[in-house]
Amino acid sequence: MWMNVLLGFIPISLLLEYVFHSPPLWVFVTATIAIIPLADWLRKATEQVAARAGQTIGGLLNVTFGNLAELIIAIFVLIGGNSTVVKAQITGSIIGNALLGLGLAILIGSLGRSDQRFSRQNAGQLNSMLFLVVIALVLPALFDYTEQLPGFAAASSAARTNLDEHLSLGVAIVLILVYALNLVYTLVTHRDAFALEGEDEGHSGPLWPLWKAMAVLVGGTALIALESEMLSGALEATSTTLGLSPFFLGIIVLAVVGNFAEYIAGSYFARQGKIGLAINIAVGATIQVALFTAPLLVILSYLIGKPMNLVFSSPLELVAIVAVALTVTTVTKDGEATWFEGVLLLAVYLLLALSFYFVTPGAEEGQTPAPAAVVQMLRPLS
Template sequence: MQPLLKEIRNTPLLWMLVFVPTVLAAEAVLSNSHTLLFVLSVLAIIPLAALLSHATEAVAARTGDAVGGLLNATLGNLTELIIAIAALRAGQYTLVKASIAGAIVTNAMFMLGACLLLGGLRYHVQEYNRAGARLSSGLLLMATVALLAPSAVADLQHLPQDGSVIHKLSVGISVLLIGVYALGLLFSLKTHKELFAGAEHDKGEEAPWPIGLAVGTLLVITVLVALVSEIFVESVQKAGETFGMSPAFVGFIIVSLVGAAAEFAVAFSAARKDRLDMSVSIALGSASQIALFVAPALVLLSYVVGPTPMNLQFWPGAVTMIMIATVTASFITGSGRSAWFVGALLIFIYAIFALTLYVVPPAGQG
């Protein structure tokens, strides 16, 4: 515990951890003060993300950047999965689907673009492992095609109007996607793991935490981020109504950005240290995990915890944005090299998506 306590004492940003018990207590006592809970939850997520960043880097130093990026993406997506399950219980399917689509686009466009921009401002040209990027972008492209299928056939005239065919198709696709995700893990971590080894880095860096402390900290912080993020979602929905934001915008932009705060902290820090293997692994790995595992898992869980089953039919605008983001990320990461301007372009594309969704909400939500 000594390295952890020393890190907290020496990092003023981590002093904000005091907001974690504060927001949990405020939620129990002042559950109707949504503006206060919104502010406190944001202040609590920031230091949790910073601490998660340090612990993940300690694990990556011992396991390699590819595995470290995979671990961080998995833990970060666990937070979003818990948030989505809470929304499933309440039957907020628009919010759930918006958060799924938004998380894919946010990771593939905003997180990847910001990493390339931040790293490129410090280093003239950066290189990263093309094999890992191609695997993640290929998995993401395949998953995107699968997610398009229910939306593509939903308007066919001869289908029953009760939606039974769409639900059956969604369940079948969900099972297939989880199977592909398992095969991707087997390929990258077992049979062809040598293709995904990260570059060597300076050995003169400060010694990482013991692996037991790092993993324990990752698990505890992930749980705390999940709890605080759940409070954030509950409060931000009310804030969205106050400020005229549709549930689709709240889920697609706000929930996705805050839910991925921990992953942002790790990926941005790695990019600034010229460890772009890890940054790309987190950004594309997280996006592909959401499409291959989180989305199908939520469909299957909706039969257990939801008031009615959920399908994979997204509104047309979400489908278009997911496809554009996936194809763009696949094209950008194919070279294995980057500069700051490439990252800036990705961020501008994400900004266009956000502006469009805010000004023109999906039908029925305006």
């Protein structure tokens, strides 16, 4: 019921923006709150569609439409020229889904249960994809650093930027292709191996007519787009008012808002005892962000004339991405989950969030690329 109450923030945000022309902070806050129930309605609609398609495809639908809110937010932020915020949002989505989303699902699902069991084979496939994510997102930063070393061709900053953009386009195409092939592998050629337990279980509640579910998906997506446009327009002014960097707002606030549907869906299914589906949603959303959403944003950035590369220049971002792969793999490799493992995931997320919170506003812009910064930190020890 409280989700439906939050729907009231949709007209409130519209009135503040277009009628009263209120300060950007109020527009940002109300638009952010308005996106949360809209994301939940997208989750409900995808669950209704998934009830006709099975849990495996249903998990993919939950991930895809859950990430749709985030993609829309990122596009409007990108149009505003804030590629640093978009990349921060990508990092925030990766750590948010894999640590916050999965941590909440395991914790909530394990309350009153000694443990929960899931397919080790399915978890292993997801963990392998996570390490591909690490390679794909760390490699462009290492390449950027390499081009600054003596003896390499990119002597000027403009030349290096051009090379970064070309490499990012190539990486984006490879990642989208791999993601598509992964869907073929798990949903077609090896579907039986990756089918979740309880695949044939019926839907627990009343089914909506298909037209209603599709109408909610289309209408919810349109409203999220409208709210996202207002939110992105108020982003910089809000960060100045609060004394926070746009980087922090992107990596924590926008990422959590954009992925709220996955958090709700994962916790909901885990509480029903469907921990395998919850892991598919949480980790699957992480993989989709890195292997599809981020590359798609790189390609779209060229189409709208706002080129964005995949060079994550903050050492914290790269450490966070590596931490996700290591932590999730450690927790899920045995095919069992307990409430304390959920606490461990949440603890890692909070530690990373604290680090991002204390980043000095503006420090993330024009900073030394991550590998170079690490070398500089280690040099006094040598």
